[in-house]
Amino acid sequence: MSEFLRNAVDLQVQADAIGLGAIFALMAVGIGLVFGVLRLVNFAYGQLIMAGGFALAFASERGWPVAVGIVLCVAVVLALSLAMERVVFRPLRTQSAAVMLIATFAVSFLLQSIALLWFGPLGKPAASLASLNRPVSIGDVEIRKIAIVAIVSAAICLVLLVLLLNRTSIGLHMRAAAMDFDTARLLGVRANLVSMVAVLVAGVLAAVVAVMLTVQFPTVTPTFALRETIIVLAGVVVGGMTRLVPATLGGFAIGYASGVLGGALPSNQSQYLTSIIFVAVILVLLLRPAGLFTRGVRTVERV
Amino acid sequence: MNATLEVRDLDVAYGGVPAVRGVSFTVDAGEIVGLIGPNGAGKSTTLHAVMGLLPARAGDVVLRGVSMRGKSPEKIASAGIALVPEGRRLFAELTVEENLRLGFAARREAGEDDALAEVFELFPALIESRRRPAGVLSGGQQQQLAIARALVSAPAVLLLDEPSLGLAPTVVDLVLSTLEAIRERGIAVLLVEQRAQRTVALADRTHVLANGELRLTLTPEDAADTDRMVAAYLS
Numbered sequence: 001m002s003e004f005l006r007n008a009v010d011l012q013v014q015a016d017a018i019g020l021g022a023i024f025a026l027m028a029v030g031i032g033l034v035f036g037v038l039r040l041v042n043f044a045y046g047q048l049i050m051a052g053g054f055a056l057a058f059a060s061e062r063g064w065p066v067a068v069g070i071v072l073c074v075a076v077v078l079a080l081s082l083a084m085e086r087v088v089f090r091p092l093r094t095q096s097a098a099v100m101l102i103a104t105f106a107v108s109f110l111l112q113s114i115a116l117l118w119f120g121p122l123g124k125p126a127a128s129l130a131s132l133n134r135p136v137s138i139g140d141v142e143i144r145k146i147a148i149v150a151i152v153s154a155a156i157c158l159v160l161l162v163l164l165l166n167r168t169s170i171g172l173h174m175r176a177a178a179m180d181f182d183t184a185r186l187l188g189v190r191a192n193l194v195s196m197v198a199v200l201v202a203g204v205l206a207a208v209v210a211v212m213l214t215v216q217f218p219t220v221t222p223t224f225a226l227r228e229t230i231i232v233l234a235g236v237v238v239g240g241m242t243r244l245v246p247a248t249l250g251g252f253a254i255g256y257a258s259g260v261l262g263g264a265l266p267s268n269q270s271q272y273l274t275s276i277i278f279v280a281v282i283l284v285l286l287l288r289p290a291g292l293f294t295r296g297v298r299t300v301e302r303v
Numbered sequence: 304m305n306a307t308l309e310v311r312d313l314d315v316a317y318g319g320v321p322a323v324r325g326v327s328f329t330v331d332a333g334e335i336v337g338l339i340g341p342n343g344a345g346k347s348t349t350l351h352a353v354m355g356l357l358p359a360r361a362g363d364v365v366l367r368g369v370s371m372r373g374k375s376p377e378k379i380a381s382a383g384i385a386l387v388p389e390g391r392r393l394f395a396e397l398t399v400e401e402n403l404r405l406g407f408a409a410r411r412e413a414g415e416d417d418a419l420a421e422v423f424e425l426f427p428a429l430i431e432s433r434r435r436p437a438g439v440l441s442g443g444q445q446q447q448l449a450i451a452r453a454l455v456s457a458p459a460v461l462l463l464d465e466p467s468l469g470l471a472p473t474v475v476d477l478v479l480s481t482l483e484a485i486r487e488r489g490i491a492v493l494l495v496e497q498r499a500q501r502t503v504a505l506a507d508r509t510h511v512l513a514n515g516e517l518r519l520t521l522t523p524e525d526a527a528d529t530d531r532m533v534a535a536y537l538s
Contacts, residue, residue, distance in 0.1 A: 169404065176394055176405050183392040186354065188380035188409025188456060 007264035011141045017259025019147030021252040022154035023212045027232040028251020029161065030202035030209070032244045035236075036178035037198040038089055039097060043104040046229030047111035048084075048203060052077040052210025053220035054115065057124035066128045074207040080111075081203030085196055093195070108226075115222035123221030126214040133215060146215045153208055158248070161201065165244075170197055178244075231258065231274075234281045240291025249293045254281070305368045306331045307491040308353070308384070308460045313362035315345070315352045315515075322348045323515045325362070330460065330491040335482060337502040337509030337521075338495045341536060345515040346495040347389060350462050353493075354386045355379040367459060380409035385458035389465050391449040395438030399429055399448055402437050406455035415455070422451035425481060443474035450481065460491045467498055479505055499536070500526055511535045 007013055027045065034042050055076040059069030088107055092100050132149055135142035165171035170193070176184040177194045185191050213225060232251050239250015254277065261273050284292050306329035315323040323345040330336045338346050351357040353364050355376045364371040371379050380386075385406075394402055403422065407415050423430045426447040432440060437448055446466055453461055463482075467475040479501060486492055496502040503509045504526035511518045518535065525531050 169407065172397075172401055172404055173408060176397065179394050179396065180392065182356075182376075183388065183394070184405070184408075185376045186356070186380060186386055186388065186392070187405050187452065188377050189405065190377050190408075191375075 003266075004264050008260050010263065012135075012143060013260060013263030015141075015143040015147040016263060017256045019144070019150040020216075020259035020262075021254075021256035022150045023209055024228070024232050024235060024255025024258075025248050025252035026154050026157055026205045026209050026212075027228065028236045028239070028248050029158070029244065030205040031229075031232060031236050032241070032247030032251075033161075033174075033198050034089075034202050035241060035247075036244060037174055037181075038093060038100075038195055039181075040089060040092075040100045041097070041104065041233070041241075042084075042089075042202075043101065043229070043233070044084065044108040044111060045202070045206060046225040047108050047115075048077050048080055048206040049210045049213060049225035049229070050115060050220065050222065051080050051111065052207045053126055053214050053224045054119060054124065056128070056210065056214050057119075057126035057220045060126045060128040061124060069126075069128055070207075070211055073210055074204065077207040077210065078200060078203045081199050081206070082196070085199040089199065090192065090195065093191075112222045112226070119220075119222065121222065123219050123224070125218055126220050127218050129211065129215045130218055146212065149215075150212050153212065157205060157208060164201070170194070174198055227274075231255075231277065234278065238281055238284045238292050240294035243291075243294060246291050246293035250291065253292070305365070307367060308493065309363075309365040310349070310353065311363045311365065313349065313352060313364065314360040315348050315357055316360050317348075317357075321360075321515055323352065326512070326515070326517055327362075328510055328517065330493050332459070332489045332491050333486055335486050335492040335494055335506040337506035338493065338512055339497070339499045339502050339509055340512035340518075342497075344512040346512055347464055348515075349512070350386060350464050350493070350495055353379075353462060354384060377409070380456065381411065383409075383411075383457075383459035384462065385409065385453035385456050385460070386462045387449045387453045387464065387466055389468065391445050393437040393445055393449055393452075396436055398434050399437055399440070400433040402448055402452050403429075403433075403455055406452040409456040409458070412457060418455040418457060422454050425454070425484060426451050443470055443477065446470060446474070446478055447481070450478070450485075454485065454490075458490060460493065461485060462493045462495075464495050465497060466494070467496060467501070475501070499532060503532065 031042055031045050034040060052073040055073040056069045059072050084107060088103050092103055132146040133144055135144050165175055173184065173189045173194050174197065177189060214220060231254055235250040235254030236247045238254065240246030258273065258277055261276060262270065265273060308330040310326060310328050313323055313326045326349055328336065338349065340346055348357060352359050355371065355374050359372055366382055366384060371382065403419060428444050429448055429451060437445065440448060466478050470478065482492055494502060494506060503521045504523055509521045521535065
């Protein structure tokens with residue numbers, strides 16, 4: 001036990017955990033933003049990240065520069081996001097939450113199957129950014145570069161998102177649509193535009209996450225980011241699904257907890273990590289069903 | 304010459320049950336037209352159909368000669384019809400100013416700052432609360448904000464669904480008197496109300512709706528004629 005604690009407070013473990021929390025927070029924002037505007041739990045979010053991962057692998061295989069790989073990754077994820085919005089989300093917008101959730105399951109499995117056909121079960125390596133796994137020394141602590149890159153990128157993304165939501169009229173329209181879509185439309189807020197922008201912003205975040213995750217897990221397989229998506233969905237629900245800030249904190253918290261546990265558990269017990277996380281999720285949901293980071297039980301209902 | 308808003312033989316049904324039948328009326332620029340009647344008469348249904356929130360089964364809604372039939376609420380809002388919904392439907396957590404800025408969504412012309420200045424002139428109580436959440440305002444101020452939010456879109460037609468509901472009598476006076484100021488700006492105002500006498504006195508003409516049909520039209524002279532008012536409701 002004491003070794004567990006010593007590992008848990010180790011600065012390198014802490015830095016990695018915060019880095020993982022930052023990546024999960026971005027995924028939580030992507031899921032929470034789309035849920036807020038469309039009231040749709042996008043289970044296929046992980047497959048956007050997977051597609052971005054394959055784009056990076058594709059570029060890396062051909063020896064293209066890193067920047068080209070990242071541009072390709074963003075382009076692929078955005079194109080796929082737009083297609084999802086037009087073909088699935090938009091026609092189903094007036095359907096029940098259950099219908100939309102099942103539809104995103106279908107999209108998720110469809111994309112996994114396509115990846116399996118195209119790239120095979122073993123996947124492809126995306127190694128062009130592998131050097132970010134090397135540590136830098138800060139004082140006498142060694143921290144992996146990717147932890148720093150993840151934290152800084154997440155912070156930049158979140159600041160840009162806050163500016164978009166609070167300083168632009170499309171951001172105001174998105175916030176209003178998340179609170180009461182019908183009234184927003186009554187005022188002339190364009191439902192299709194708002195839903196498209198929400199999906200595109202979520203797509204940009206998925207692309208950023210794809211870049212970060214391929215550094216941590218350089219082999220991109222058809223199930224890439226699937227486990228992470230399930231954990232983040234749990235985090236989003238634990239934090240408070242109906243609001244963006246609690247959802248983001250929930251994503252961060254579950255990523256951070258996974259990181260600390262992963263770093264502190266002895267390697268022969270690491271298979272228990274997911275179980276421990278989900279037991280914690282169940283406990284939190286029993287104690288605070290409205291969310292860990294929401295005030296009171298106030299939730300936003302669409303009228 | 305077409306009226307600003309023309310409702311022609313409007314039929315609306317809820318799941319096969321007719322709620323509004325063959326309703327026709329016009330509202331011209333600078334006019335207030337009232338729509339009164341008992342609960343369930345079809346007043347709100349008429350407004351919702353005009354705004355595109357409910358589909359018309361037959362008939363048409365024509366704004367400045369252009370049919371609005373089958374258009375989405377956001378398209379109709381952008382075409383120049385603004386609704387002040389029943390219960391106000393403000394965004395309680397957004398500030399007063401953010402609520403007003405949402406009204407710009409339907410606006411087609413520039414001059415947003417002037418539009419804000421104009422509504423603050425009309426509703427001075429909103430100026431000092433512009434950075435507060437709309438949810439903390441009093442009921443009367445919330446109603447003023449709901450009307451102001453509709454006005455900043457520079458609409459040709461303003462629809463109001465029971466704006467006096469739940470307000471203290473002095474606040475009702477204030478809200479209804481601002482409608483006169485709004486009329487003077489050349490906006491066509493369609494007012495749905497429960498307060499029959501006040502509406503008949505204020506409006507250029509008031510249609511009485513019962514069981515989804517227009518029964519009779521009253522003018523301000525009828526407001527003092529209590530017998531006629533009562534008969535209008537009981538007919």
